[in-house]
Amino acid sequence: MDRETVERVARTAHIRLTEDEIARYSSDLAEILTYFELLDEAPGNDRRGINPIEVADVLRDDEPRMEMDPDVLLRDMETYERYVRGPRLS
Amino acid sequence: MSMRSTLETLERVNSKYLMFHAKTSDTDPGDARFLFSAKDNLTSKDMETCAGSRILEGYFPPFDATVIARMREAGGKLIGKTNMDEFGFGTFSTNSGLEVPRNPFDLERACGGSSGGSACAAAVFEDHPSLGVSTGGSICCPASFCGVYGIAPTYGRVSRYGLIDYGNSLDKIGVLSSKAGDLRRYINIIAGRDEKDPTSCVQPELKDERTPVRSVAVPKEGVEGLSKNVEAAFTNALDELRRMGIEVETVDMPSLKYAMPAYYVLATSEASTNLARYVGMRYGRQDGDLSLKFDDYFSDVRSRYFGDEAKRRILLGTFTRMVGYSDRYYSKARQVREVVIDDYKRVLRDHDAVLAPTMPFTAPRFDDISKMSALDSYKADYLTVPANLAGVPHLNVPCGYDGDGMPIGMQFVADHWNENALFTMAEDWEKEFDLRRPEVSA
């Protein structure tokens, strides 16, 4: 994988890479993708296959209920007046 | 060893083998009927749960995973959370952001992965079921390296509620133990529908019955690239099976060679979306500089706390599902999984199980592992990956030891939902096999 692609992928994935890492991952990923070329020759199939077994029609009724005390969920979160703290938006 | 003495020596045993990241400090088993441990990617209310990652340090889940809740309800006492490769990303448990477990047969060697700590605990403690998780072979591989029994049941057999996801279409929770009978016993406790995990709600009932294996198929593709001692032990094991009256036939499974790339594409595609939630908010590490813009803040925390292999798999998985590439990688991999499933179904029409060695070599030394490239270690999974990709149940039985006394294992694979064939096979095999326990001095 070339350097430019690695940088683009890293940006999309929100991973910041050092120069060393860029060099290392480019060469590792290039090697791995070369191996993945096997897929090009593999036979295809029409089934969608989201899961290895068919998981179908599992639904929940529309009944509201609180599963857990929200205070317990917020216990270890960084909060301010019950709002979860996050970084700057713009 | 009594439950009390296990608890009393826990600290010392763990300092030698490093199987646990978090563990109980109780020395009194109370009214527990048995002790168990669980891989650290299964959420537990009373113990920190990190899935081997520094980014989750400090996470005390507010809920128990369904499997842990069911083990507790059955009288189990959770004694520790077992070390693992970060989020399950590895074959040797050396990709842990926390502690790396040591092989009970040789402390200079790896336990295998990614459920390395679970295999270690199952080998070291007597009568000890440990819950593991397999995505591409993470139960059978360490079971093989540590010389214990281990089963990954059918995908969807056991609820994944409370499992910290690696690849949601691949992850399966199972059991490791030095006793074959424990696999049946504890899978029966943790299996079954759970309305909190839709994929567990389509399973047929798991009946507690004997289903003897009368014929096994050995795929040609499964006996290639083996080390000498593994090949020898496997050949002996096949002879033993024949002596037990089981028919052994060699078959072709041409799709198996495509399973590896398909697995890594699906697993990393899904993993990269699962790991997107770790951004330094809400849980785990929340110690970044909030005055940074969100993109920078997220990147900062993620780059700091994800380990090398996690970053590699995030990059790989992000790439394989990108516009312009996802047809070639992600979509094709999904199709190849169907082809592999068809191949298993074809062979399992005429045979009760598919059999091959679990790993092509015995537990490697840590210094040899550090010399392997990423692709080398991916390729080491070629025997365990196909069954995992297909979601079919598979079970490791110890089948020999090499010249250094390191365990060798083989893996039986049965059709979807047919765990009983595997349980029965393991129970029958146990009667014929002389299992060695590691010398444990604590």
Added chain:
Amino acid sequence: MKIGLEIHVQLPTKSKMFCSCPTTEAPGPNTHVCPTCLGMPGSRPVLNRKVLEYGIMLAKMLGCKVADTAWFSRKTYFYPDMSKSVQITQYDNPIGEGGVYYLGDKPIRITRIHVEEDPGKTKRTGDLSSLVDYNRSGIPLAEIVTEPDMKTPAEAREVLKSLIEDIRTVLDIPGDGERSIRCDCNISVGKERVEVKNVTGLKNVEKALTYEVVRQSKILKAGGKVDRETRRFDEERGVTISVRKKEFEADYGYIDEPDLGVYHIREMAESIRIRESPQKMAARMAGQYGIDQKMAKQLVNTSVDLAGLFENVAGKHGTQAAVKWVAGPVSSNWKSLDASGADVKGVIGIIDRFVAGEITDTECGIEIKCLMTGEDPEKAAEASGDLDKIVSDYLDQNPGIVDDYRKNEKAANKAIGFVMKSSGGRYSSSEVVDAVKRLIESRL
């Protein structure tokens, strides 16, 4: 000029899309939350059946082809309000595709409709960091995407207004102000398309689009080139602002959502009957009963119940009786039902008796009025008698009006004007209109 809309509507479920948290007003920030909508490690989604049902209802309302099998996809993007950094949505198989929505006679093509989860809400703080409330996280949304078939900002607003009314009727959503409508607007004055993201409310949609028309026209007139880009609408200043490209350039990297599996919804879709939207009902009634478009619309817009009553009477006694009574005195007294609390179904019995010849024309009109307003029938009869007498006397003296009325209904206006004037405001205009029309028609 071409305008297309992507409209987000919250679906009126009682619990969230993938967890059981209530969707009602929360007592405080992060009080209607659970591990699933907070995206906690180990949590899992379980789909609310009602979300599929509502999605199918909207797809049907918009004349879309409903998918046989539905599944969900993961859309990955990073923002503080998106708890998993993944939105569960529908990507390559929306619940409905290829529909059409009529604004009057004008077709607006519907590209697709899909269901997805809403993110939480962020707010800014003084120290530049953000605060997040995840109560909204996981509320089900439908996203409706139209083709660029609208020609002006005003038309876009009309379409949106009428579409939202229809959606509220079909899904039985109480009107809770226009703020809950969120829209992405695509507009191209020249060749390049500009997207204005996340505009809230009808007025803002028109404002944002109008601003874009002016901005893009100016650029084109000066010989410049409009950038194909994403902008956002600044409500306070009434302008659209270019969003730095990077922010929306995200590669979402869609994959299937393996935690949910698939849903075979054909049977569900076949069993779901939807309430007809007001627009469709008016169009159908005009055709079915051969009444004027205007009258049909007026009935439906007054109330879907009034239109229903019209259909009921027309079915029983023919269109003529329905026009005469339901579109006449029932319609003109409709507003008084709020105050009187009367059950309007009672008028059917009155009309039955009229058709059976048990009561006269005049009595029928009075009884209907009294039923609806709660007035005393005797007084009303007296007053009405007076009114009828004034009208009849006038028509006796001016028989030409009846002949003129045959050619043009406006001829009645002369009589109406006279009666209003001579009665000195004793009767409401609707009463006079009713009486004049009724008495003219009885002489035809």
